[in-house]
Amino acid sequence: MKTLGFLLEKEFRQLLRNRQLLRTLLLAPLIQLIILPLAADYTVKNIGIAVADNDHSTTSLRLIEKIVSSGYFKLQGYTASYHDALGMVEADKADLALQIPAHFESDLVREDKKQVYVAINAIEGTKANLGGAYLNSIISDFNENVRAQWQVGSASTGSPEEAPQVSVASSNWYNIFLNYHLYMVPAILVTLVTAMVAMQSAFNIVQEKESGTIEQINVTPIKKHIFIIGKMVPFMVLGIVLFTMGLLVGWIGYGIVPLGSLWVLYVSLIVYLFSMLGLGLLIATYSGTQQQAMSLSFFFINIFNMMSGVFTAVDSMPAWAQAIVTTFPPSHFIKIMRAVVLKGSGFSDILPWLGALAVIGIVLNGWAVLNYRKTS
Amino acid sequence: MRQLITFIRKEFLHVFRDRKTLLMLFGLPIAQIVLFGFALSNEIKNSHIAVVDYSKDAVTTKLISKISGSPYFNIQRSLAGAEELNAAFKKGNIKMAVIFPAGFGDDLIHTGKATMQVIADASDPNQATTITNYLTNIVNDFNSDLAQDASQPMQIEPEVQMMYNPELRGAPNFVPGVMALVLMLVCTMMTSVAIVREKELGTMEILLVSPFKPIYIIISKLAPNLLISVVNLIIILVLSDIFLDLPVKGSLLLLVTGTVLFIMTSLSIGLLLSISAKTQQAAMMGSLMGMMLPTMLLTGFLFPIENMPVALQVLSNLVPSRWYFIIIKRVMLKGLGFESVWREMLILTGMCVLLFTISLRQFKIRLQ
Amino acid sequence: METVIHTDRLTKRFGSFIAANELTFDVAKGEIFGFLGANGAGKTTAMRMLCGLLAPSSGKATIAGFDVYTQTERIKNSIGYMSQKFSLYDDLTVAENIRFYAGIYGMSGPAIRAKTTQLLEELQLQKEAKTLVRELPLGWKQKLSFSVSIVHEPEIVFLDEPTGGVDPVTRRQFWDLIYAASDKGVTVFVTTHYMDEAEYCNRVSIMVDGVIAALDSPVRLKGQFGSGSMEDVFYELARKAKRKGD
Numbered sequence: 003m004k005t006l007g008f009l010l011e012k013e014f015r016q017l018l019r020n021r022q023l024l025r026t027l028l029l030a031p032l033i034q035l036i037i038l039p040l041a042a043d044y045t046v047k048n049i050g051i052a053v054a055d056n057d058h059s060t061t062s063l064r065l066i067e068k069i070v071s072s073g074y075f076k077l078q079g080y081t082a083s084y085h086d087a088l089g090m091v092e093a094d095k096a097d098l099a100l101q102i103p104a105h106f107e108s109d110l111v112r113e114d115k116k117q118v119y120v121a122i123n124a125i126e127g128t129k130a131n132l133g134g135a136y137l138n139s140i141i142s143d144f145n146e147n148v149r150a151q152w153q154v155g156s157a158s159t160g161s162p163e164e165a166p167q168v169s170v171a172s173s174n175w176y177n178i179f180l181n182y183h184l185y186m187v188p189a190i191l192v193t194l195v196t197a198m199v200a201m202q203s204a205f206n207i208v209q210e211k212e213s214g215t216i217e218q219i220n221v222t223p224i225k226k227h228i229f230i231i232g233k234m235v236p237f238m239v240l241g242i243v244l245f246t247m248g249l250l251v252g253w254i255g256y257g258i259v260p261l262g263s264l265w266v267l268y269v270s271l272i273v274y275l276f277s278m279l280g281l282g283l284l285i286a287t288y289s290g291t292q293q294q295a296m297s298l299s300f301f302f303i304n305i306f307n308m309m310s311g312v313f314t315a316v317d318s319m320p321a322w323a324q325a326i327v328t329t330f331p332p333s334h335f336i337k338i339m340r341a342v343v344l345k346g347s348g349f350s351d352i353l354p355w356l357g358a359l360a361v362i363g364i365v366l367n368g369w370a371v372l373n374y375r376k377t378s
Numbered sequence: 379m380r381q382l383i384t385f386i387r388k389e390f391l392h393v394f395r396d397r398k399t400l401l402m403l404f405g406l407p408i409a410q411i412v413l414f415g416f417a418l419s420n421e422i423k424n425s426h427i428a429v430v431d432y433s434k435d436a437v438t439t440k441l442i443s444k445i446s447g448s449p450y451f452n453i454q455r456s457l458a459g460a461e462e463l464n465a466a467f468k469k470g471n472i473k474m475a476v477i478f479p480a481g482f483g484d485d486l487i488h489t490g491k492a493t494m495q496v497i498a499d500a501s502d503p504n505q506a507t508t509i510t511n512y513l514t515n516i517v518n519d520f521n522s523d524l525a526q527d528a529s530q531p532m533q534i535e536p537e538v539q540m541m542y543n544p545e546l547r548g549a550p551n552f553v554p555g556v557m558a559l560v561l562m563l564v565c566t567m568m569t570s571v572a573i574v575r576e577k578e579l580g581t582m583e584i585l586l587v588s589p590f591k592p593i594y595i596i597i598s599k600l601a602p603n604l605l606i607s608v609v610n611l612i613i614i615l616v617l618s619d620i621f622l623d624l625p626v627k628g629s630l631l632l633l634v635t636g637t638v639l640f641i642m643t644s645l646s647i648g649l650l651l652s653i654s655a656k657t658q659q660a661a662m663m664g665s666l667m668g669m670m671l672p673t674m675l676l677t678g679f680l681f682p683i684e685n686m687p688v689a690l691q692v693l694s695n696l697v698p699s700r701w702y703f704i705i706i707k708r709v710m711l712k713g714l715g716f717e718s719v720w721r722e723m724l725i726l727t728g729m730c731v732l733l734f735t736i737s738l739r740q741f742k743i744r745l746q
Numbered sequence: 747m748e749t750v751i752h753t754d755r756l757t758k759r760f761g762s763f764i765a766a767n768e769l770t771f772d773v774a775k776g777e778i779f780g781f782l783g784a785n786g787a788g789k790t791t792a793m794r795m796l797c798g799l800l801a802p803s804s805g806k807a808t809i810a811g812f813d814v815y816t817q818t819e820r821i822k823n824s825i826g827y828m829s830q831k832f833s834l835y836d837d838l839t840v841a842e843n844i845r846f847y848a849g850i851y852g853m854s855g856p857a858i859r860a861k862t863t864q865l866l867e868e869l870q871l872q873k874e875a876k877t878l879v880r881e882l883p884l885g886w887k888q889k890l891s892f893s894v895s896i897v898h899e900p901e902i903v904f905l906d907e908p909t910g911g912v913d914p915v916t917r918r919q920f921w922d923l924i925y926a927a928s929d930k931g932v933t934v935f936v937t938t939h940y941m942d943e944a945e946y947c948n949r950v951s952i953m954v955d956g957v958i959a960a961l962d963s964p965v966r967l968k969g970q971f972g973s974g975s976m977e978d979v980f981y982e983l984a985r986k987a988k989r990k991g992d
Contacts, residue, residue, distance in 0.1 A: 114533060308556070314418050
C-alpha cells in the first residue's frame with residue numbers, strides 16, 4: 003500500500019509537469035464539445051427538390067406550393083422534363099425529383115386516380131426516408147383538401163358516406179422542442195472522455211516500455227496490480243476532471259442540466275473509466291511501440307464512435323452487430339448518460355447497463371493483468 | 379536520384395520489417411470499413427414500443443396487430459396503465475408508447491372518429507420524429523382499409539423510387555464516408571508519427587547532417603505511406619464489390635486518381651503536424667484527438683452539412699475528406715465522370731500543393 | 747566465503763537457438779564479478795535470467811539464496827539492476843527519482859530523506875537536486891542511475907554495460923562508486939566491453955557462443971593465456987566464436 007503512494011506521487015508529478023500535454027488533454031476536448039454539437043444536427047429540413055411540372059394546372063401549382071411552404075423542402079428549380087429533374091439529383095443539386103405528369107388535373111377528375119412520380123437520392127438513408135415520409139404525408143394531406151373542395155364544389159351529391167377515421171395525437175416526452183443538442187452533447191462528451199482516457203493510459207505505459215524504465219520497475223519487488231493501479235488512478239482523476247468540465251460546458255453553452263442525480267452519473271463514470279482504462283492497459287500490453295498503441299487505439303475509438311449509438315441507432319443494426327456492440331463499454335455509458343441527463347433515470351433504471359460495464363471492466367482488466375508479465 | 383532511391387528503400391524496410399505494425403496498417407482500416415459497411419444503417423426499424431390498451435375491443439386488436447406486423451415496430455409489452463410509462467421510458471426499454479383510450483372502438487363505430495395517443499421518447503428527436511411518422515402512416519393505411527367500401531375519389535398516388543440505393547442500406551452512405559475518414563486519419567497519423575519518431579530517437583539529426591536535400595527526406599517519408607494507402611484502397615474496393623455489393627460504377631482510374639490526390643493531401647497535413655510536434659505523443663494527440671471528431675462530423679456523411687450553422691459550413695470546406703467524400707459518391711456509386719468531379723479534384727490539388735509547400739518551407743526553416 | 751550467486755547448468759533456449767548454455771559458476775559476497783563477451787555471446791540473456799526478468803529453460807540458479815524459478819519476487823528485494831538503456835525518469839528531478847525508487851522498495855519517509863541527502867552528497871549533486879534528469883550530462887546520469895539502483899541497499903547489484911558512451915574520467919569516478927559499494931559488502935555483477943574495466947574486477951568470466959569459455963581472476967587469466975593484457979585474452983577467445991555479433 004505504501005509503495006502505491008510513491009507510484010501515484012510519481013505519476014501525478016509527471017502528469018502535472020507536462021503542462022503542454024495537460025492543456026491539450028483538457029482544452030482540445032472542451033473546445034470540441036462547445037463546437038461540434040452544432041454540427042450534429044439531424045433535423046431534416048432543406049431537402050432540395052427539383053420539380054418537373056408537365057401539367058401546369060391550378061392543382062399542380064397548388065401541390066407544389068404546398069410542398070414548398072411545408073418548411074421541409076427547398077425548391078431548387080423547375081425543369082422541363084423528368085429526365086432533367088433526375089439530372090439535378092444526379093449532380094447533387096437536388097435530393098429529390100418530383101414529376102407531375104401531363105393531364106394530372108383532368109385525369110384526377112375523370113379517372114379519380116393519377117400518379118405523381120418521385121425519385122429520391124437514397125444514398126443518405128435518413129434523408130431519403132424522412133424526405134419520402136414527409137412528401138407522402140403532404141401529398142395525402144393535399145389529397146384530402148382537394149377532395150373536400152371538389153366535393154363542396156360539386157354541391158355534395160350526398161357525399162359518399164364519411165368513412166370512419168382514426169386520428170393520432172402525438173406528443174414528445176423528455177425533449178418537447180426536439181432539440182438535437184440535448185441528445186448529442188452528453189454522447190459527444192462521452193466520446194471525448196473515452197478518446198482521452200483510453201489512449202493516454204495506453205501511450206503512457208508504452209512510453210515506459212520504449213524508454214526502458216519499465217524494465218527498471220520490473221526488477222523491483224513491486225506487485226503487478228499495485229503498478230497497474232498506480233497507472234490507472236491518475237487517468238481516472240483526469241477523466242473525472244474532464245467530465246466535470248464537460249458538464250459545465252453543457253450547462254453554460256447549451257443549458258443542459260442533468261435531470262437525474264449527479265451521484266448516479268459519477269458512480270457510473272467511475273465504473274466506465276475503470277473498464278476503459280482496462281482497455282487502454284490491454285492495448286499497452288499488446289503493443290511494443292507507441293505507433294502500435296496508436297493504431298490500436300485509433301481502431302477501437304473509431305469503432306466505438308461509429309457503432310456505440312452516438313451518431314447511428316444501435317437498434318437498427320443487424321443482430322450480430324448488436325451483440326458485438328454490447329461488449330463496447332461506451333455503448334452502455336452513453337445510454338446511461340442520456341437516460342440520466344434527459345429522463346432523470348435513477349440507479350434502479352440503469353442497473354443493467356452499469357452491471358454490464360462492471361463485467362466488461364473486470365474482464366478487460368483481468369485480461370490485461372494476466373497479459374502484463376514482469377517475467378518474459 | 380540514387381540517393382533518393384536508397385532512402386526510400388530504407389523507409390520501406392522500416393515499415394515492412396515490423397510485422398505487427400504492418401498487420402495493423404492493413405488489417406485495421408479494412409476491418410473497420412467492412413464492419414461499418416455491414417453493421418451501420420440509418421434506417422430506423424425494430425423500434426421497441428409499448429401498448430396501453432384501455433379499450434380492448436376488436437378495433438384496437440386489429441390496429442395493434444397491424445402495428446406489430448410492421449418491420450418498424452417491435453411491441454415489447456402491453457402495459458396495464460399509463461402510469462407505468464415513465465418507468466419504462468426511464469429504463470430505456472421502449473422508444474414509444476401507443477395508448478388507446480377506453481371506448482376507442484365504440485367511438486370509431488358510432489361517431490366515426492377516435493383518437494389514439496402516441497408518446498415518443500424524444501430524447502433522440504430524429505428517431506422520435508421518424509417513428510411517429512411511421513406510426514401515422516400505418517394508421518393512415520388502416521383508415522384507407524376502413525374506407526375501402528366507400529371508394530375514395532380523386533386518389534393521388536405517389537410512386538416513389540429510391541435511386542442508387544433502393545433497399546435503403548447503410549453501406550452506400552457509410553462506406554464512402556468511412557473510407558474518407560479512415561484514409562485521412564491513418565495517413566495523417568502515420569506520417570506525423572514516423573517523422574517525430576526519428577526526431578525522438580535522434581536519427582533525424584543524422585539525416586539532416588547528410589548531404590541530402592530536405593525534400594528528399596520528406597518524399598521518402600511519404601512514399602511508403604502512399605503505397606500502403608493505395609493498397610488499402612484497392613483491397614477496400616474489392617471487398618466492397620464482393621461483400622457489400624458496391625461495385626465501382628464509374629472509372630476506376632478516376633477514382634484512384636482522386637484517392638491519390640486525397641491521400642497526398644492527408645500526408646501533407648501529417649507532415650505539417652510533425653513539424654510542430656516534439657514528441658510522438660503530441661503528434662498523436664494532434665492527429666487523433668484534434669482531428670478525429672471534427673473530420674467525422676464535417677465530412678458530411680453523418681449529418682447533412684446544410685443543416686449546420688454557417689460558420690461550420692465554411693469550416694467544413696477546409697476539411698479535405700468532405701471533398702473526397704463527394705468524389706467517391708459520384709464516381710463509385712453514381713458512375714459519373716470527370717466532368718462532375720473536376721471541381722472537387724481541383725480543390726484537393728490546391729490544398730495538397732499549399733500544405734506541401736508550407737510544410738517544406740517550415741522544414742527548411744527548422745534546419746537553419 | 748559466503749556464496750550469493752550460484753548457478754548450475756543454467757540454460758536458456760529460444761526455439762532451437764541456445765542463447766545461454768549450461769552456465770555454472772558461483773559469485774561470493776562482496777566480489778566484483780566481471781561478465782565479458784562479444785555482442786551476441788549471451789551476456790544479457792544470462793543477466794536477465796539472474797534478475798528474474800527472464801525464465802530459464804533448464805538448470806538451477808539461486809540468487810541470495812532464492813530460487814530463480816519460484817522466488818523471483820523475493821530475489822527482487824535483494825538485488826539492484828541498472829540496464830543498458832538509461833532508466834531514470836527524464837521528466838522527474840534528481841531528488842524525485844531517488845524518492846520514487848526508494849519508495850517502491852518500501853523505504854520509509856524519514857529513511858528516504860536521509861538516504862537522499864547522503865546520495866546527493868556522495869555524488870556531489872546537492873545543487874542539482876531539483877534539476878530535471880533530462881538536463882543532466884550523460885556521465886552524471888549514469889552515476890545517478892547506479893546510486894539509485896543500490897538505494898535500497900541490496901545484496902547484489904547487476905550492471906549491464908553501465909559505462910557505455912561515458913568519458914574516461916567519469917568512468918573512473920563510476921568505478922570508484924562501484925568499489926565503495928563493494929567495500930560495504932555489496933556484490934557487483936557487471937558486464938562491460940571495456941577491457942581496462944575488466945582489470946578492475948576480482949574475477950572475470952568470458953562468454954563465447956553462449957558458453958563460459960574462461961573464468962578466473964584477471965591476473966591468472968593473463969598468465970593462462972600468456973598475454974600481457976585482458977585485451978589479448980579476450981581477443982584470443984572471442985575470435986573463435988562462430989556466432990555472429992548483433
